[in-house]
Amino acid sequence: MAEDLVLSTQFNNQTILYEEGSVDAITAGLLEEATLAFDRHSTIEIQGRLFRGASPFGLDLIAIDIQRGRDHGLGTFNDVRHACGKERARHFADLEDSMTPENIAVLQGLYRHVDDIDFMVGGMMEVPLTKDAAVGPAFGCVISLEFRSKRISDRYWHENPTQFPLDLLNQMRRITMAEILCQTTGLRKVPLNAFRVPSDM
Numbered sequence: 409m410a411e412d413l414v415l416s417t418q419f420n421n422q423t424i425l426y427e428e429g430s431v432d433a434i435t436a437g438l439l440e441e442a443t444l445a446f447d448r449h450s451t452i453e454i455q456g457r458l459f460r461g462a463s464p465f466g467l468d469l470i471a472i473d474i475q476r477g478r479d480h481g482l483g484t485f486n487d488v489r490h491a492c493g494k495e496r497a498r499h500f501a502d503l504e505d506s507m508t509p510e511n512i513a514v515l516q517g518l519y520r521h522v523d524d525i526d527f528m529v530g531g532m533m534e535v536p537l538t539k540d541a542a543v544g545p546a547f548g549c550v551i552s553l554e555f556r557s558k559r560i561s562d563r564y565w566h567e568n569p570t571q572f573p574l575d576l577l578n579q580m581r582r583i584t585m586a587e588i589l590c591q592t593t594g595l596r597k598v599p600l601n602a603f604r605v606p607s608d609m
Contacts (some may be wrong), residue, residue: 416457416466432594442605446542448511448532474528485530485546486523492549497522506534506545
């Protein structure tokens with residue numbers, strides 16, 4: 409399998425998984441293909457071609473997610489910033505601690521007041537936390553809170569003191585994603601760090 413897989417045609421389409429070798433081929437492709445940078449721009453696959461079926465036009469997943477946040481009463485971007493320990497922004501200029509001037513200008517053109525910014529939009533406008541991070545401070549905060557609450561509320565979490573003896577737990581901690589992929593797929597070569605695309609250098 410050497411063809412590109414297009415999101416809009418593969419979304420909710422499991423037929424490819426029944427082809428022999430397809431899971432290994434997809435996994436190999438994921439290991440070799442870098443993701444796009446996380447920013448306010450999205451591919452047309454997400455913003456116009458999803459869920460189209462036989463129609464030439466699809467839906468905009470970003471717009472759906474923004475509306476979903478409103479429908480479910482999610483806090484605004486400013487609410488989330490504040491809940492995550494930052495001072496509430498009173499003016500657009502107060503967002504300079506996590507956004508570029510260009511993105512702040514875009515937000516000023518879209519919203520009347522900084523308190524009106526949707527969480528999804530504001531989160532997409534933030535600069536990633538570090539050069540290696542995929543998301544900015546607001547999304548990073550929400551993701552970490554979600555992971556923490558899931559971990560704390562899971563009585564079977566493998567690192568709970570009652571689950572495994574310490575020596576076995578230490579052995580488990582040494583297992584890498586690369587080892588798991590080598591043991592569970594037919595791939596013969598996997599980067600040592602399976603979460604990073606190998607450099608050409």
